[in-house]
Amino acid sequence: MPSPKFRIIDADGHVMEPPGMWERYIGPEYRDRAPRVVRGPSGRSGFESGGRVSPRPECISLAMRGAFAARVREHLGEYLEAEYNAESQIKAMDAGGIEIAFLYPTQGLYMASIDDLAPELAIAICRAYNDWMLDFCAAAPDRLRPVGMLVALHDPTLAAQEVERLAARGFKAVFVRPNPIRGRNLDDPAYEPFWAACERRGLAVGIHEGVGAYLPEAGADRFRNFFACHAASHPMEQMLAMLALIGGGVLERHPQLRVAFLESGCGWLPYWLWRMDEHGQQTEGVAGEPQLSMKPSDYFRRQCWISCEPDEPYIPHVLDFIGEDRLLFASDYPHPDHKWPETLETMLALPVPDSARRKILWDNPAALYGLA
Template sequence: MLGKEFHDHELLAAICRAYNDWSLEYCRSDPERLLMAAMLPMQDPKLAEEEAIRAAELGATCFYVRPNPVEGRNLYHEENEALWSTLEELQLPICLHDSGSPYWPSYGERMDTHTSGHIIAHPFEAMVAMMSLIWYGTIEDHPELKIVHVEADAGWLPYWLQRMEQHWEFSGNAEHPKLKKRPTEYFKSNFLVACRGDEMTLPAVCDLVGDDYLTFNTDYPHPDGTWPNGMADLEQQPLHESSKRKIFWDNAASVFLNHSL
């Protein structure tokens, strides 16, 4: 639904409401285990803002948004400003998750098979979304906006932060005047990245970036996910037990449950 043009934005908003209502009802079957991510009709930022408020009042824990440009608007576009302000007021995070679509620009569209497109689309879209939200001033303007990258792995994170820091060193904010701090400072205050338990680079990410900025996902029930071995994979990683607890629980709890443990 979020990967189509939907010229009838009111219809799209109605579909999102129906989906979100169903999701909330489903999660109420076991509220101790299930938290609901509401889908927002980003094709119309005003309708997305209205649905965010409605879904939050009903019990949504976070909001699902694609990292891709939607109808020519990147996430940092000025038309999204009111939505980001509303999410700050609601104190609920957004989860960025790419998905296959023939309608929105995606790095995956350069490939001619699903597999090759899938390999690049998820991490590349996450990287670009993180960079643009930082460099175009969205995080500076919305310091309470929490962003979670899901199902794009985490091995790219040290390189990407280094890449942004290199550009800060030689160009500063000359072309991006809203950038008031180093890119890594914005990352550490506003972002969380979900990893798989079987990532061989995970110890390096914890060492180079820190274990405070990672959480865990399995991509259940998709065939490319790690279920049913995802938790066991993470348990077997050569990490401190305190790091595993942060990745499994503490870091996500501080964002999704809005408290620290």
């Protein structure tokens, strides 16, 4: 058990959706097209939706999935046996000293993340997940906090309507993927109703990648293994999402919007903000280039956060550059990127001041998610 010296909010935990959930929760008119878990003749299981099976095998092979499964069995056996129900989620949080966890999906990273999926089916899939999440978190509503799934930006107006519905039901945040959908980046004018609704209702927006979706994905167009696709997609898609939100003026137009860049590490952040600042100076006043009222790094400092990997060696340097107020602790539990509950012990051992540790573990995620 980690030291009780610090209260802890997990800014990016995950659930494992149970078998049959999608069929039970999706609207009856879509039940025959509900997502499901399938197993192919090779023995490879996947998430089937819209006629596609995710993750794409060229990004996560059968052998790689087997390696992940072995790692999960070794470190998370008791939670796996409990089928990752709400009680086991709380038990895992207790083992790691987590007081509150904001929960993101696993299957849901993929089920509506298909470029040519029908917009009405995409939003129906999101609604199904969001309704299930409310029921899941009802087991301990003060500790299990749902993050609304809104990867279905195929129709931004429908997405904005779902923001309103979730806000009325008590959600504090929603999440989107960083990838383009139907050729639209996150700064596309069509998304204005969505960003405006999030800002107006005070919902934070988490941006979360998941390798192997049927969307344009950095690295997947030129590599065919998990090592390359995963190493590239998570940080590079987040860099491009940040570029769109800042350079495309979304944060300029919506100064009260709160945004978090998740599960991509933070070591790249100082360089990327410096590079955007430099380009902002070079292009200032030039026709056709972004005309911003602040330096790109100032938008980040005003309204953005980023999660860090618990064992990242560059966290002290990022703190030196960006200050103590913008980094978040995220466990990624129960995904196999880190060992649980050693994840938090690693975080507590970092050579950073206690003031920074306290902010990373509690104050910063509380500010992002509107708990402060």
